[in-house]
C-alpha cells in the first residue's frame with residue numbers, strides 16, 4: 001500500500017495532534033482565555049489570539065456538514081480505492097474537520113448531509129501516524 005501524503009515533521013503546532021493519532025486519539029484545543037474551540041491545531045486562539053490553550057480528546061461523534069465524491073485520483077495512494085468521499089464533519093465538541101467518510105458501499109448514495117458519523121482510523125503503518133476518518137454511526 002502506498003502511504004497517503006504525510007505531514008512533514010517537525011510540525012511545532014500540530015505535532016501533539018499527530019502524536020495522539022498513533023494512540024487513536026482525536027485531539028482538539030480549547031482556549032483558556034475565551035470560549036473558543038480551536039481546530040485545526042495551532043499555537044494561538046483563532047478568536048482572541050491567546051497563546052493559552054488546552055488539548056482535549058474528542059469522543060469522535062459528529063455530523064456530516066458537507067461532502068464531495070472524488071471519482072478518480074491518479075495519486076498512487078488513491079488510484080485503487082475507487083470513488084471516495086471527502087467531507088467536512090462537525091464534531092459534537094464544536095469543531096469541523098476535513099476528512100473522508102468511509103465504510104459505505106456507494107459514497108454518492110449512502111452519505112447525506114446531516115447524517116451522524118463516528119470516528120474510524122486509517123492506519124498508515126506500524127509506529128506511524130493514523131488518519132482520522134468517519135463512518136456511519
Ligand SMILES: [Zn+2]
Nearest residue numbers: 031034045048
Ligand atoms: Zn481565545
